[in-house]
Amino acid sequence: MVLTEVTGELIHIFDSARNVAVLTGAGVSAESGVPTFRGGGDATMWSWRGRPVTELSSAEMLATDPTLVWEWFDYRRGLLKELSPNPGHYALAEWEGRFENFALITQNIDDLHRAAGSMNLLELHGNIWRARCLRCSSTFEARESPLEQNPPLCLVCGGPSRPDVVLFGESLPEGVFERAEEAASRADLFFVIGTSAVVYPAASLPIAAKQGGARIIEVNPERTDISILADVTVLGRAGEILPQFVTQRG
Ligand SMILES: NC(=O)c1ccc[n+]([C@@H]2O[C@H](COP(=O)([O-])OP(=O)(O)OC[C@H]3O[C@@H](n4cnc5c(N)ncnc54)[C@H](O)[C@@H]3O)[C@@H](O)[C@H]2O)c1
Numbered sequence: 001m002v003l004t005e006v007t008g009e010l011i012h013i014f015d016s017a018r019n020v021a022v023l024t025g026a027g028v029s030a031e032s033g034v035p036t037f038r039g040g041g042d043a044t045m046w047s048w049r050g051r052p053v054t055e056l057s058s059a060e061m062l063a064t065d066p067t068l069v070w071e072w073f074d075y076r077r078g079l080l081k082e083l084s085p086n087p088g089h090y091a092l093a094e095w096e097g098r099f100e101n102f103a104l105i106t107q108n109i110d111d112l113h114r115a116a117g118s119m120n121l122l123e124l125h126g127n128i129w130r131a132r133c134l135r136c137s138s139t140f141e142a143r144e145s146p147l148e149q150n151p152p153l154c155l156v157c158g159g160p161s162r163p164d165v166v167l168f169g170e171s172l173p174e175g176v177f178e179r180a181e182e183a184a185s186r187a188d189l190f191f192v193i194g195t196s197a198v199v200y201p202a203a204s205l206p207i208a209a210k211q212g213g214a215r216i217i218e219v220n221p222e223r224t225d226i227s228i229l230a231d232v233t234v235l236g237r238a239g240e241i242l243p244q245f246v247t248q249r250g
């Protein structure tokens, strides 16, 4: 079923849910001004300094030119630090306390869910404001922007660090995906918000939710590969649609 607004029936499903899990992608941050990779219109970023972003954000590039990788992330951090959460992020933060179990699973590294007040976050792809030591694997907050040092040095051992972000060609951080999968399988309501759902294994979470018996609600201005699986696709922007679940009471 395809809708363009949140109906009374959807609100009823929302209100009666007990175990809710949400998967977000770049689209939830689009209205904050964060460029998405694929689709979403106005702010798609493909390349920087003439190189495709997939090459800049890759394990291979980290191995050959870690300074360039940090420069690229430094550039993105510079864009992100000016941005704020939008009503979609705030709505999700507010949902956290409404259900017996609530899991917010994000593919975003931008920290905007946390900035909006979400506390139980499963960050599948890491966080752009964290660094990880290449020598001792400690992770630490590295918020200075622009960077004072490239690479930032480990607070524990002084070794060089890398962004604590999953790069193309790398696997997800241990444990996080398993927890996300568990939340998806246990959900009776699963939201897929602002993701083109083509990046695995994150894209397998809605399938796990469906197999576990969840209803799937998708929120995206465009139909995606997940739309076939979704019980309902609400065509619209996250910042406009998500607040309707709580405020539009008929
Ligand atoms: N904000 C970030 O941290 C960020 C930004 C870009 C890419 N990434 C990374 O790139 C990969 C991209 O996958 P992805 O699926 O998250 O993003 P994507 O760029 O592939 O897809 C974005 C999706 O959001 C939808 N969209 C656009 N505007 C929207 C809005 N206002 N409301 C709701 N949906 C909207 C688009 O139609 C599209 O389906 C992920 O691995 C992610 O880690 C992260």
Ligand SMILES: [Zn+2]
Pocket (backbone or CB within 6 Å): 133, 134, 135, 136, 137, 138, 154, 155, 156, 157, 158, 159
């Ligand atoms: Zn270290």
